[in-house]
Amino acid sequence: MPFLALDSGVSNPMEEAVQSSHAGLVEKVANYLREHIVMDHFQPGQRLPERTLAVELQVSRTPLREALKILATEGLVVISPHRGAVVAEVSPADIKEKAYVLSVLEQAAAELTCINASDDDIAELQALHYEMKACFLRRDRQSYFRLNQEIHNRIVALSGNSALIDMHANLSRQLYRVRYLSNQKNEKWATAMEEHEAIMAALESRDPEQAGRELRNHLGKTWIKYANGEPIA
Amino acid sequence: MPFLALDSGVSNPMEEAVQSSHAGLVEKVANYLREHIVMDHFQPGQRLPERTLAVELQVSRTPLREALKILATEGLVVISPHRGAVVAEVSPADIKEKAYVLSVLEQAAAELTCINASDDDIAELQALHYEMKACFLRRDRQSYFRLNQEIHNRIVALSGNSALIDMHANLSRQLYRVRYLSNQKNEKWATAMEEHEAIMAALESRDPEQAGRELRNHLGKTWIKYANGEPIA
DNA sequence: GTGCCAAGAATGGCATACCATTTTGGTCCT
DNA sequence: AGGACCAAAATGGTATGCCATTCTTGGCAC
Numbered sequence: 330m331p332f333l334a335l336d337s338g339v340s341n342p343m344e345e346a347v348q349s350s351h352a353g354l355v356e357k358v359a360n361y362l363r364e365h366i367v368m369d370h371f372q373p374g375q376r377l378p379e380r381t382l383a384v385e386l387q388v389s390r391t392p393l394r395e396a397l398k399i400l401a402t403e404g405l406v407v408i409s410p411h412r413g414a415v416v417a418e419v420s421p422a423d424i425k426e427k428a429y430v431l432s433v434l435e436q437a438a439a440e441l442t443c444i445n446a447s448d449d450d451i452a453e454l455q456a457l458h459y460e461m462k463a464c465f466l467r468r469d470r471q472s473y474f475r476l477n478q479e480i481h482n483r484i485v486a487l488s489g490n491s492a493l494i495d496m497h498a499n500l501s502r503q504l505y506r507v508r509y510l511s512n513q514k515n516e517k518w519a520t521a522m523e524e525h526e527a528i529m530a531a532l533e534s535r536d537p538e539q540a541g542r543e544l545r546n547h548l549g550k551t552w553i554k555y556a557n558g559e560p561i562a
Numbered sequence: 563m564p565f566l567a568l569d570s571g572v573s574n575p576m577e578e579a580v581q582s583s584h585a586g587l588v589e590k591v592a593n594y595l596r597e598h599i600v601m602d603h604f605q606p607g608q609r610l611p612e613r614t615l616a617v618e619l620q621v622s623r624t625p626l627r628e629a630l631k632i633l634a635t636e637g638l639v640v641i642s643p644h645r646g647a648v649v650a651e652v653s654p655a656d657i658k659e660k661a662y663v664l665s666v667l668e669q670a671a672a673e674l675t676c677i678n679a680s681d682d683d684i685a686e687l688q689a690l691h692y693e694m695k696a697c698f699l700r701r702d703r704q705s706y707f708r709l710n711q712e713i714h715n716r717i718v719a720l721s722g723n724s725a726l727i728d729m730h731a732n733l734s735r736q737l738y739r740v741r742y743l744s745n746q747k748n749e750k751w752a753t754a755m756e757e758h759e760a761i762m763a764a765l766e767s768r769d770p771e772q773a774g775r776e777l778r779n780h781l782g783k784t785w786i787k788y789a790n791g792e793p794i795a
Numbered sequence: 796g797t798g799c800c801a802a803g804a805a806t807g808g809c810a811t812a813c814c815a816t817t818t819t820g821g822t823c824c825t
Numbered sequence: 826a827g828g829a830c831c832a833a834a835a836t837g838g839t840a841t842g843c844c845a846t847t848c849t850t851g852g853c854a855c
Contacts, residue, residue, distance in 0.1 A: 426725040492659040
């Protein structure tokens with residue numbers, strides 16, 4: 330029931346285009362599974378049996394297996410020999426490590442963006458920032474989350490470094506679920522907002538060091554509390 | 563003729579254990595292809611036709627296809643729909659971007675290593691460093707290269723951050739070939755050696771900022787010249 | 796002679812069948 | 826009653842076959 334029609338059914342949960350059309354079946358399956366894992370429709374640790382999944386998705390096992398291999402190298406599922414694939418469970422330690430790397434990548438991105446971005450790009454960032462601030466004042470967590478993601482992603486995109494962008498997107502996916510949950514119950518909302526102000530100020534003044542530092546610090550604070558104990562879901 | 567016996571024939575070109583034994587066929591194939599790509603036994607742009615490769619490797623197309631999908635997500639090959647897989651050609655721009663990210667990752671690793679590594683770990687790093695210096699004085703580029711890699715990898719390993727280690731290993735692989743070639747014709751060898759001295763000094767004095775900065779600077783210098791023009795091979 | 800079109804050959808995409816390993820449930824022995 | 830062992834079912838791993846698409850080449854027309 331939740332399945333059928335791989336490319337249409339899922340209302341795009343991630344920002345990035347899924348470009349499902351006219352792409353190979355494996356890509357469709359991989360995108361489908363990726364989204365559902367990332368959106369927490371599959372619990373971590375849940376097994377992904379090939380045959381049953383194949384009939385549910387109306388595809389054969391071959392493309393499904395290839396998709397699972399891809400997701401495995403992306404770190405979203407774990408494949409054990411002769412045991413099959415399960416949705417990767419991210420321990421608090423994993424989250425901590427990956428969040429740290431994410432902060433490092435975004436720091437680097439901020440530095441590059443300060444140097445490479447056009448004035449219009451920065452202006453657009455600020456526009457998004459004020460939109461987000463409006464959501465903050467209205468206590469609209471949903472829209473705030475979306476805009477927050479948009480801003481972070483755009484800063485990375487503006488860096489102009491494709492390798493950096495790809496690695497960031499990959500890591501970002503793996504943390505999507507916990508990031509979403511984090512947003513829901515964030516008590517330090519006002520603090521996060523202030524940090525964003527500082528980030529924007531540094532970007533506006535084109536200070537790479539400062540912008541990078543602020544962004545890394547912001548991410549560090551945002552994530553640390555989820556790294557120490559307390560169940561993820 | 564160069565093939566047959568996937569797991570034995572290849573004399574381990576990379577440091578990391580290939581753990582070929584009792585691993586699935588896809589892993590063997592993936593490791594095999596990875597090594598040969600990384601060691602430049604396959605030219606960039608070279609096609610990798612499934613059937614012919616399959617008979618050469620004495621495996622069926624299915625595990626080969628899955629291995630290629632893995633290598634594709636790792637960025638070592640590019641798969642076009644209905645066109646098949648080709649060895650990814652890394653443009654100078656790609657090298658520049660990836661090298662930049664690599665430098666950022668190693669910078670972060672150095673910071674963490676300053677904090678987390680034991681005194682014995684640092685001592686071992688210094689031992690390797692002096693071994694490398696000996697190779698430098700003897701003008702033994704081959705051994706110098708091996709030790710240089712060993713040191714960089716160990717600094718990252720000592721960071722203790724698995725996510726960081728994995729991403730670094732992945733990027734490092736993609737740059738292995740050009741790094742090797744870079745080592746062969748590096749005129750600024752003495753300078754590189756001095757930079758390594760500075761890195762070690764910062765590590766010894768446990769100065770995260772300094773160690774990170776030195777390492778990033780070192781990598782930046784090492785790679786920039788290969789990023790601007792001039793053919794890779 | 797050159798350019799275009801068509802037919803066939805080559806190649807990748809997907810499905811399925813078969814084999815190996817693992818898991819599980821039941822029975823028998825202690 | 827409990828544990829160990831064996832068999833059968835489930836599941837992943839590999840091989841192969843067929844279909845769709847793309848590349849190639851030979852011939853025809855301009």
